[in-house]
Amino acid sequence: MPRVRETEYIEVVREEPDQGPVREAVLFLRDTIWYARITYDGGKTYQRLSTRKRDRDAARQAALRMFYEQSGVAKLGLKLSRATVASLAEDMLAEKARRVAATGRGSHVLRTYRTKLNVLLPVLGKLQPSQITAKVWDDYVLHRLGTGKPKLGDVDKYGQPRRLSRGTLEQERDTLRAILRLALERKLIAALPEMALPRLGVRKKMVSRASFSDGEIAILLDRINRQIDGARNSETKWNNRMLLCYVMFLLHSGVRTNDARIMQWRDVREMARGDGTLVLRLWCRGKGMERESMSQPEAVAWVRELRRIARAAGPDDLIFLGPGGGEYDFTVAFRKLLVETKLRFDSAGRARSAYSLRHSYAMRRIMEPGLNLTYVAENMGTSPEMMATHYLSHVNVVSMVDVLTANTRENADAYLMTPEGQRAAREVAQAVMAAAGLKPRQETVREPKRPSRITRRRSA
Template identity: 30%
Template sequence: METHKIQEGKLRLYRRTDGGTWQCATYWKGKEQRKSTGEKELDHAKAVAEAWYLELTGKNRPASGRTKPTQNPRTQTNSNETHKILNGKVQLFRRTEDGAWHCSASFGNSIQRRKSTKETSLALAKEVAEDWYLEMKGKARAGELEQEKSFAEAAEKFSEEYEAVTKGHRSPKWVQGHKDRIRLHLLPYFGTKPVSEISAGVAQEYRAHRMTQPEDWNDEDGQKLWKYPARNTIHNEIVTLSMILKTAHRHGWIEQIPNLSDPYRRQSKVEHRPWFTPNEYKQLYKATRENAENPKSPRYKWHAEQLHDFVLLMANTGLRPDEVKHLQFRDVEIVVDDWSGDRILEIEVHGKRGVGYCKSMPGAVHPFERLLSRERLKTVTTEDGETTEKLATPEPNDIIFPNEFKKMFNNLLAENDLKFDRHGKPRTAYSLRHSYICFRLLEGADIYQIAKNCRTSVEMIEKHYAAHLKDMIDTSLVNVRREKSRRTVNEDSKELRE
């Protein structure tokens, strides 16, 4: 066993195996004290052992009866886990016992800077802090430090610009989502950190931080069980971080934007969207029809009828739920199709792609006619100036579906065992759009025309819909066989005759 003695033989370093970590031991107050340095290099182990020995002996030495040891003028220590080096110019501190040491110093016009040394050893933390101080001192002399912006300043600038520039193009809810991510997650982590110090490595540390349970979280104190955030949640936070860094780059606060892509993310497999098979869709509209005829309560009858027509309209048009939400009666017109002679709906769609057009299947006409003739409560003002409600047929500028029936729709799905598909994915109103696209593909419709009618791309349909439909594989093009030559046919016939 290899052994070394330091501190005039009072402190011993040893390791049990070659290449193992160094242990240190000393005899103090009638007891043998031991500790692992956690280091495999002897020089680093000596520094850790000396810091441990001085801390041990200084902590247990009585206040009177002995002479206090002389203190290095370059290092001052107090009882709050804080150390000062370089004549008090740099402070080292740690927030928790056995945690990593942090360093702080003032530069220029009292600009306070902080940095984590990422070292739990005081001796190694001092070396990191000294190197950091000299580097920052050089920047301060060159005038680079005072011009540096913090992440908080860049985030504030981004919030101001993004809300003003995207007004009318992005919904207030979307803009508020960025603000919430900044307030709840990004600012508490990055805070006053200089924006130039945010690198790809720092972003990866942030990902690890978000996926790690907080130390002060205690499930036994009545708090909810800690649940790590979804991958998409962290992705959205990194997107917001990237947009903030782009803002800083536009204003010249950083020279380049770091690569914030996830280094460990594998290529996610392509999965189909949850949809209703033809049999499941038939089961669904029968359930909504039964619910419309016999609702659980008479006061729900109007909403149940609206839900039934909503399902039929969605499955025969392929509209998105948000597009149907903004649809007015004046946006829909019943016309005769030139190709088939059937009556169909021509719809002017206002959605996330702007203004587009859609031509429905014939099955959407009767539900729309019922919606046109169904009376609804309207608020009217009498001659006396009082407001009252009365039943009236809808006007052209009325919203077709003014009320939401999400709860009723989900309850019907659950009652008929249709809420989840075979892969465990939940079905929503969006699944009716997916079903429309799949039904058109199964019937052999042109994929380009489907994409045009649904205001999406051919690539999206091929990726998320066509890939899992067996009818999209043409066996006449797949199971092709080369014809046998005449010589081979004659040889086969001869073998049969013999």
């Protein structure tokens, strides 16, 4: 004989002037927690939710609050769902994995999403997408700043406490936005919430980015060539040759490191300029956009060398193909090269990386006389405003060296600023004064006056 369950059902009813009493929810007890069955269409369908309350009056208020919240969702045309951030995250990863398998691109983004979900889900995983608001995101950021541990250590090179970087928080925000975009596609939310990030530390003045001078580039190349000559085996020599081609390709093309990492041989074409000089016509797909870019003529020889030593040079093969057949990551090798040559930081203390080769390209190009800044920005896949912000302040001073150092006086001999010129001018002046019977003015040194009487203030 089936057991008879004695359950107390409590109706939550509101009075309408025209319709009379309208039942909005039914409360019932399960163990010690009150649950609610809520209807939004007058009793045709129900949604069962936990109020998470043990007190009946508190459960009634919670049921009313859920009713009005979900009623607003229904009026906006959104679907009623019990999906959480954690369940949507699984669907988002599955969809992203299918896209990577179909296109062969975006695997690094998928790895970032999986890594950041390990941090996001313990805090936000049980919430529904509609519960992710600007206030919830701000509280999460404060939580991360207080509990997050920087991967580079708790103390920087100056002995100061290190905090979570802005880049880490941006990656976590991008991961959460990917989940919420899926919720938006499924009509679970009406719009993406505002997710701002606070300023971390003192806001620094915009200065030119870290780059390499010609002398520093020569030091890097000399070090790589010595590593090639002193390699212990063929594999080490091949890796250093790949590093050399990588450095010269970035230096003479100005593409982003991500563009170079995913660039395939079908994206590289040689073409002739109007004067017959060969350049590279590159198809870049980094940073979520596709564009064409033209390299400098020097890049042609290095791409040919790269094709000669490449282990696979088919149209769909990466131009920088790693030993294992995947993307070649030069991050560790290039950072080790910078440390060994003592070029890890520039004179202003800014850290250098392979991306600094792109900045070196930009500095060289905009130093060319008569070159339009807009053309350089378009070729590099950035905006003229970014170019002006990070490079133009330095280039303006250097490019005006002739104007700033020109002697604009009519008589150049009257503007002698060298020590020898000043001594000669002083001797001429003394000879002219002696011929005129004038004596140089003697400056007298006055001693400070001494007080005639010293008075002391008596204590009261």
